[in-house]
Amino acid sequence: MKEALLGSKMMKAALMLLFMFAGPVAWSQQVITGKVSDDTGEVIPGVNIIVEGTSLGTATDAEGKYSISVPNAGSVLIFSFIGFDTKREEVGNRSTIDVQMKPDLKTLEEVVVVGYGVQKKRDVSGAIGHVSAETIQQRQAINVMDALQGTVAGLQISSNSGAPGSSNSVMIRGASTFSDNAVSPLFIVDGMIVSSIDGINPNDIKSIEVLKDGASAAIYGARSANGVIIVTTKTGEEGKPRLDVRWLQSYSNMANKVPQVNAFERVLNEASTRGRIIEKYNVGNDSLGLVNSTSNDYQDILTQTAKRSDLGLSISGGSKKLSYFTGLNYIDEQGIIITSYQKKATLRTNIDYEASNRLRFGSRLSFGYRKTNNISEGDALGWSLKRITNYIIWYPDGSLAPVYAMGGQRNPVQEIYGRRRETNIYDGNISNYLELKITDWLQARASATAIVSLRRFNEFKSKELDSNGNEDLRQSTGQDQTDWKLTTLADAYLTANHTFSGDHSVTGMLGTSIQADKVEYLRYAGINFLTESGPSTMDLLSINASTDDTYTDAAHWGMVSMFGRATYSFKGKYILNGIYRMDASSKFGPNNKWARFPSASLAWRFSDESFMQWTSSILNDGKFRVGYGSNGNDGPLGANDYMSVYEAGHAYNGIAGASATTNIGNPNLRWEQSKSTNFGLDLELLSGRVNVTADYYIKSTKDLLQQINLPTNTGYSTMWTNSAHIENKGVELYVAAYPIPKTTNFSWQTIFNFFKNKNRIISLDRPDYVYNSTWLVASGQPAGNFYGYQQLGIYQFDASNAYTDDHSTRLTPVVSRDGDGNVIINDNGEPTVEYYLLPNGEQYTGTVTQLDVNGAPARGGDVIWANLPDANGVYDNKIDEADRKLLGNGQPKWDLGWTNNITYKNWMLTFNFYARWGNMIYNKFKHGYASWGGNLHNQYPDYVRTGWKWPGQITDWYWISNNRNYNYRELSSFFLEDGSFIRLRNVRVSYQLDNALAQKLYMKNVQLYVYGTNLLTWTNYTGYDPEIGGGVLGPGRDAATYPRKREFGFGVNLGL
Structure with missing residues (x-):
């Protein structure tokens, strides 16, 4: 009772305290x-x-x-x-x-660019990816494609090299052609068809649309089979002139190094070729001399902390009638390998003028200049790692040691400084348009465009790099190649918009276009230049009379097109879109110049149906999409490939000569034609906090253009033909969400996109074949299959090469051992075999056979190759071409991008990850690095440390010998590595000054930021970088490309 009373009083006291403190609240x-x-x-x-x-x-x-x-x-x-x-x-x-x-x-009127016009975002019925200017500018990229990587599901971007000014491999929804030169999407900049967008300043871009499905891209018909990327640049807005200044400074270095043998480890690399017993290392008679007096880390010597300075400014503004935008940018970028660099300048001006409420016209003008000097990657990094590390680079007086003085091995620093590979590119684009509003519902637009580009490639090799032992006979070599291209384009179209009864909306567009392209080439090369002081050595006066390989060439082609589009919408609930285009190209013969490309798509906004209203508190917008489209591609062909042509040759006795080319014409060539089907779903949930887009597609491309080899008795070597059918299937997922409700001070947006593509060659109009000795091109298989020998291990002894009498099963020898269990080795360096075991542990009693490799039985230390049966299941006793098999594929199974934007008051943190999974990489550099090159040749460190050195050794690496080179000469599974990776692509922290403070500084806005790119990479690949580009039929081959950089930088954006 007392305890109950006490408990009651304590409860009342607690309630009183709670009431006292919580009451006011x-x-x-x-x-x-x-x-x-x-x-x-x-x-x-x-x-x-x-x-x-x-x-x-x-x-x-x-x-x-x-x-x-x-x-x-x-x-x-x-x-x-x-x-x-x-x-x-x-x-x-x-x-x-x-x-x-x-x-x-x-928001309701937000539009996307769809080709020859715009469309309300709500009414889009195709698969179109959108990238905003803010997304691009947050990545501090020099190249637009670098900024796009991982932002759009289905858009695959791979860096071909880390060199300054290098390009990227770009594909949309897999490869739809066999030609590496024609796999990229069509690029449109402000309505102009351009060959590349590498030269565009990312800060000039307003938005980018990626037309991924056939129905959306069909408006560009004959050139849209690989998808379309549409770039819209910035224009001025009504108001006072605005000046924006951007400055960036960054520092970068090599993100990853590969291992290199040091001087001590070379002791393990010296062995007798017959006895295979390690001998003592012998440095020669001059062990204290200059030649062997150092130990070099060539990757440190050849690389540097590279600087990048990026300065840009733009001025924009306008009135009710006139708007203008001008952007200027200059970049000075060093490469992480010494002597490599890029200098890039761009200028863009966009002007729009509204003469009346019915007439509007404007201009788009841009100029660009790029200059790069990039080393020959294999000559620099590849050869340096094979060079003996204790060979000197510089003499004590600071002069460079001769290239071939050190046992015939190149001096990599001399190699870099004695070789120039300069490229100068000049681009100029001008486009003028006129828009006339004929009635309130009918508008006409016409435009004319001229695009000119000049590319000059200048290569020079100093005589100091000549391997001739006689200095007086050494020669310098060089070449100069100039390419000039002019593209003229004109198009005109009518657009009609009409809404009736308040619910029905109809849009129609009908147009035509014409394009002409002209190119000219001039190349000259020579030897024995008069001077080596700079690029002026390419002056014609410096060329010795013994010039060679000098030629000129020219070509022109054209295209005429007619196109139309019709769109019907009922209450924005049911949307039907149709496109029809006809193209004629001069690249094809008279019977196949014209091609037709129809498409249709349908969208159903099911969220507006009455039976879906019960979901309205969660589902704000929901739309199903389905589309079908036909697209073409003429990119693989040159201007005259359908004809047999002649080339002008050398004059004889004052009379000009001519000769037939090696390619015979084919007047029956047809367009590559893709037909694709797309099923899509768009969802907007939780008051716009979550947006989901999912797509499934099937794209089938027939009549792939390919050059085939001809019998020698034809008099020609090659001919173009339509010879294959390829298919791509895949899924895409895009999710953008605010995991936490936004407040006035805080927001967190996370964006996730996923892409998985499955590629398959349906048929080939020729037998299956091996491409570049590495990849199998076969019906029923995906493109990019590595084809080689499967390595199963290393023979411990000569006697380990033991098989059953039908050669199908490898046997395990049981050898004699002493009382301590050690193998007893006889005078021949081999163990005594007591008997052999089958894989199931039973003793084998039949005849023991051996496999021959290169005409002789394999021995201890040799590779155990998989012996494959023939079509009848019969095994032979030798390893040859018939034992090659599929080993993996160079194309990734899926790609993933994940971006996060977190803001807190005036602070913003942006970071993004990019992942690629399921592809193999042929480490060609490692393969060559682990091969016999004599005693003056370095090998791969793991090979030196763990390679087979004595009978009985268990290891993954074969033994080195100049007469056993078949161990490493073939493509095998041993040099195929998992290319999967996850990369922290970019991190950026920015601070926006308060407007009041900025105004006190006489500015409209001030933003400061720091960033880093390629900060972390998780991968099992042992090369420089797992992001390897490559071709359609030959992806994933790494031959020591220019390494990727890790960059840190800071910058400021000022608005005045």
Whole structure:
């Protein structure tokens, strides 16, 4: 009883304390209720409501009603919903607040560029990826494609090299051609068809659209089989002139090094070729001399901490009639390998003028200049790692040691400084357009474009790099090649828009275009130049009379097109889109010049159906899409490949000569034609907090253009033909979400995209064949299959090469051992074999056979190759071409991009990951690094440390010998590595000064930032970098390409 009374008193005291402390809080809170509707009175479910400055929030129910507790009368409610203007309401002494939200016309009318016009984003029925200017600028990329990597599901971008100014391999939804020169998508910049967007300043870009499916890309017909990337650059806005200044400074170094043998480890690399017993290392008679007096880390010597300076400015503005934008940018970038660099300057001006409410015209003008000097990658890094590390680079007086003085091995520093590979590229584009509003619903537009580019490649090799032992006979060599291209393009089209009965909307477009291309080439080469002081050595006066390989060439081609598009929408709920295009190309014979490319797509906004209203508090917008399209490709062909042509030859006795080319014409060539089907789903959930886009596609491409070899008795070596059928199937997923509701001070957006593609060659109009001795091209198989020998291990002894009498099963020898269990080795260096065991452990009693490799039985230390049966299941006793097999594929199984944007007040953190999974890489450099090159040749460190050295050794590495080179000469599974990786692609932290403070500094905005790129990579690949480009039929081959850099930098953006 006493305990109960005590407990009761304690409970009352606790309740009193709780009441005293919680009471004032409870009394100060207000419960606000109300209803939210649009400007027509219709209720809006799912409206997001938060108390400003707090994490308190709620959402309206299916009837548009809400209830929320606020701290006090001074609280402010924020109402937000996708498609409507955000609204603020001060609570005051009100308990009921009904809100009427107005449509956000900007959001409702948001458009995407779809080719020859724009389309409301809500009405898109195809698979189109969108990338904003902000996304691009947050990545501090020099090349636009570097900024796009991992941003759009289905867009595959691989860096071919880490060299300054290098290009990228770009594919959309897999390869639809066999030609490496024609696999890239079509690039459109402000309506101009361009060959590349490498020269564009990323800061000049307003938006990028990626047309991925056939239905969307079909408007470009004959050149859209690989998809289309449309770039729209910035224009001016009405208001006072605005000056923006951007400055960036960065520092970079090699992200990853490969192992290198040091001087001590070379002791393990010296062995007798017959006895295979390690001998003592002998440095020669001059062990204290200059030649062997150092130990070099060549990767440290050949690389540097590279600087990049990036300065840009733009001025924009306009009035009600005139708008203008001008952007200027200059980049000075050093490469991480000494002497390599890029200098890049761009200028862009966009002007639009509205002469009247019916007439508008404008211009798009751009100029670009790029200069690069890139080393021959194999000559620099590849040869340096094979060079003996204790050979000197410099003499004591600072001069470079001769290239071939050290046992015939190249001096890699001399190699770099004595070789120049300069490229100068000049680009100029101008496009003028005129728009006429004929009626309120009919508009005409015409444009004319000229694109000119000049590329000059200048290569020079100093006589100091000549291997001739007689210095007087050494020669310098060089070449100069100039390519000039002019593209002219004109198009005109009519666009009609009409809405009737308030619910039906119809849009139509009908147009035509014509394009002409002309190219000219000039190349001259020579030897024995008069001077070696700079690129001026390529002056014709410096060329010795014994010039060679000098030629000129020219070509021209053209295309004529007609196209149309029609779109019908009913209440934005049912959307039908159709496209029809006809193209004629001069690249084809008279019977096949014209091709037709129809497409159709349908979208159903099921979220607007009455039976879906019960989901309105969660599902804000839902749309199914289905599309079918036909697209073409003429990219693999040159201007005259359908004809047999003649080339001008040397003159004889004053008469000009001519000779037939090695390629015979084929007037029956047809367009490559893709037919694709796309199924898509778009979802918008939780008041716009979550957006999901998913697509499944099937793309089938027939009549692939390919050059085939001809019998010698034809008099020709090759002929172009339509010879293959390839198919791509895949899925794409894009998710953008705000995991935590946004507040006035904090937001976190996470964006995830996933892409998986399966490629298969359906048929070949020729027998299966091996491409470049490495990849198998076969019907029923994907492109990019590595084809070689499977390595099963290393023979421990000569006697380990033992097989059953039918050669199908390898046997295990049981050898004599002493009392301590050690193998007893006889005078021949081999163990005594007592008997052989089958794989199941049973003793073998039949005849023991051996496998021959290169005409002789394999021995201890040799590779155990897989012996394969023939078509009848019969095994032979030798390893030859018939034992090659599929070993893996160089194309990734899937790609993944993950981006996060986190803001807190004036701070912003952006970071993104990129992953690629399921592909193999042929480490060609490692393969060559682990091969016999004599005693003056370095080998791969793992090979030196763990290679087979004595009978009985268990190891993964074969033994070295100049007469056993078949161990490493063939492509095998041993040099195929997993190319999967996950990379922290970019991290950026920025701070935006308060507007009040910026204005005190006489600026409109000030942003400071620091960033890093390629910071971390998780991979099992042992080469420089797992991101390897390559071709369609030959992907994933790494021959010591220019390494990728890790970069850190900082910058400032100023608005004046």
